[in-house]
Amino acid sequence: MKHYDVLVIGTGPAGQKGAIQAAKLGKKVAIVEKNPVLGGAQINTGTIPSKALREAAIMLTGADRRSLLGSDYRPKRDVTIADLVAFSQQIIRHEWELIRAQFDRNHVDLIWGRAEFAGPNEVHIHTPEGEIDHVTADSFLVAVGTRPAKPDHIPFNGTSILTSDELLHLDHIPKTMIVVGGGVIGSEYACIMATLGVRVTLVEGRHQVLGFLDQEIGGAFQYFMRQKGITLRCGEKVESIEEVQDEGDSGSRTLVQAKLESGKKLRAEVLLYSVGRQGVCGKLGLDTVGVEFDDRERLHVNDHYQTNQPHVYAAGDVIGFPALASTSMEQGRRAVCHALGVCDVRNFNTELFPFGIYSVPEISMVGKTEEELTDEGIPYESGIAHYREIARAKLIGDELGMMKMLIHQETHEILGIHIIGAEATELVHIGQAVMALGGPAEFFIDNVFNFPTLAECYKVAAYNGLNKLNHV
Numbered sequence: 001m002k003h004y005d006v007l008v009i010g011t012g013p014a015g016q017k018g019a020i021q022a023a024k025l026g027k028k029v030a031i032v033e034k035n036p037v038l039g040g041a042q043i044n045t046g047t048i049p050s051k052a053l054r055e056a057a058i059m060l061t062g063a064d065r066r067s068l069l070g071s072d073y074r075p076k077r078d079v080t081i082a083d084l085v086a087f088s089q090q091i092i093r094h095e096w097e098l099i100r101a102q103f104d105r106n107h108v109d110l111i112w113g114r115a116e117f118a119g120p121n122e123v124h125i126h127t128p129e130g131e132i133d134h135v136t137a138d139s140f141l142v143a144v145g146t147r148p149a150k151p152d153h154i155p156f157n158g159t160s161i162l163t164s165d166e167l168l169h170l171d172h173i174p175k176t177m178i179v180v181g182g183g184v185i186g187s188e189y190a191c192i193m194a195t196l197g198v199r200v201t202l203v204e205g206r207h208q209v210l211g212f213l214d215q216e217i218g219g220a221f222q223y224f225m226r227q228k229g230i231t232l233r234c235g236e237k238v239e240s241i242e243e244v245q246d247e248g249d250s251g252s253r254t255l256v257q258a259k260l261e262s263g264k265k266l267r268a269e270v271l272l273y274s275v276g277r278q279g280v281c282g283k284l285g286l287d288t289v290g291v292e293f294d295d296r297e298r299l300h301v302n303d304h305y306q307t308n309q310p311h312v313y314a315a316g317d318v319i320g321f322p323a324l325a326s327t328s329m330e331q332g333r334r335a336v337c338h339a340l341g342v343c344d345v346r347n348f349n350t351e352l353f354p355f356g357i358y359s360v361p362e363i364s365m366v367g368k369t370e371e372e373l374t375d376e377g378i379p380y381e382s383g384i385a386h387y388r389e390i391a392r393a394k395l396i397g398d399e400l401g402m403m404k405m406l407i408h409q410e411t412h413e414i415l416g417i418h419i420i421g422a423e424a425t426e427l428v429h430i431g432q433a434v435m436a437l438g439g440p441a442e443f444f445i446d447n448v449f450n451f452p453t454l455a456e457c458y459k460v461a462a463y464n465g466l467n468k469l470n471h472v
């Protein structure tokens, strides 16, 4: 039986970075993967394919540069989602090779198969050949991710009633689509599909899509969604979903019907069900170690990513919020550092996690929203930069975007950066760095930015906010 210092379960971003960190510390480490491919949701079903689809849709339609192309630019209809996703296959293959090479270079043993605990320090690996490998380790990192929630009462069929994983295999671009759930997945895919000319209706149980956004940005986003032709049904819940025969002018065809609790009936060719994700801990044999999970099969951990059994660590989506590729990587690395007694890992300020939403337009934020600052009684002023005032934004044809900088009224410390528009997810890191280093808004006044760049927004927003504070 092979023994390791650390055994990692799952090759998504949390597992990968945890395994590499253990190897860099000179430990004997193995990583187990049950799927025939490396990289988890980040590479195969989530981040990379959805972003590739978005880029392809934008390239095809010029959607983020409408003011240059004109608003009636539409893609050809004979392109399929699978064609668009094919664009991502090259990137995905490259990522597989990169991960594989990293494991090889760092002497991480890669074991293919499904891992299941058989005791406090023992794991059984059910290999693709139908055998069981027995492995022991001193510490474990559980990084098994999540899967789309698929409640029993929804008649998923993989062709017209779909999860976000299945959407990637759609063999045509539908004319109409219902999206259930206005979280990050629902909002991103609603925008991508609307960009491709699909008539989208989005149903969200709460009164706003992406409810965690600063309300002004959220309001602007909903306005842009409607401008793209998306019908928003907020504050509405889906009661039932079924396939029905529709007798239209062009003959009989099968459609999906969603009945809302309010009694409304919506019909479309395709329905995406994206109301959150579900853990996969049930089949991990965690009872044999005494590790508990909640009713959504997620693990609870302490600040060091330890479960209730100190030698079993967990990181990534399996531990819940914020459930991002970006944060999962860092959690995996930190968990392993703690397991191996490395305690001098530098500041990890969870208050400064950035959020990047790859909708059309892009949205990104770091720090507090206006609503949070008001609730917490922190006095602030807001500085706004509209993209239409920025030369670079005009050059690239985005005159609708905006940046909002929230500035402490007394100390002028930056409390939050909120951006909607082209390159928002890149731009936010300038603000994040200044916030992390405690710089005041005046930094942006004194700093010289390249011209023309979108980064100039920082100067304009800082002037706007500080002028308001000085009653100019």
Ligand SMILES: Cc1cc2nc3c(=O)[nH]c(=O)nc-3n(C[C@H](O)[C@H](O)[C@H](O)COP(=O)(O)OP(=O)(O)OC[C@H]3O[C@@H](n4cnc5c(N)ncnc54)[C@H](O)[C@@H]3O)c2cc1C
Residues within 6 Å of the ligand: 009, 010, 011, 012, 013, 014, 015, 032, 033, 034, 035, 038, 039, 040, 041, 042, 043, 045, 046, 047, 048, 050, 051, 113, 114, 115, 116, 143, 144, 145, 146, 164, 185, 280, 283, 284, 315, 316, 317, 318, 323, 324, 325, 326, 327, 328, 356, 358
């Ligand atoms: C559509 C979509 C878009 C997204 N876009 C973004 C984005 O733009 N930015 C961002 O930061 N995040 C994004 N995310 C989230 C991101 O993909 C996840 O946060 C991230 O992949 C989680 O990493 P992880 O390592 O925890 O788990 P995963 O990536 O889910 O990997 C878990 C791995 O564990 C394996 N595994 C499970 N059980 C076992 C077992 N018993 N034995 C062996 N192996 C096992 C699985 O096969 C899988 O390979 C997106 C997600 C989705 C679904």
Ligand SMILES: NC(=O)c1ccc[n+]([C@@H]2O[C@H](COP(=O)([O-])OP(=O)(O)OC[C@H]3O[C@@H](n4cnc5c(N)ncnc54)[C@H](O)[C@@H]3O)[C@@H](O)[C@H]2O)c1
Residues within 6 Å of the ligand: 180, 181, 182, 183, 184, 185, 186, 188, 203, 204, 205, 206, 210, 211, 236, 237, 238, 274, 275, 276, 277, 322, 323, 324, 356, 357, 358
């Ligand atoms: N850019 C990114 O960082 C990115 C992109 C995609 C996904 N992700 C991650 O993937 C995870 C899953 O995303 P998600 O969007 O599936 O889940 P989510 O939990 O973010 O959103 C689900 C939404 O569905 C709504 N909802 C629930 N039940 C409903 C019902 N019956 N009818 C109507 N609405 C209902 C909820 O109010 C919520 O707004 C998230 O943790 C997210 O962080 C991140």
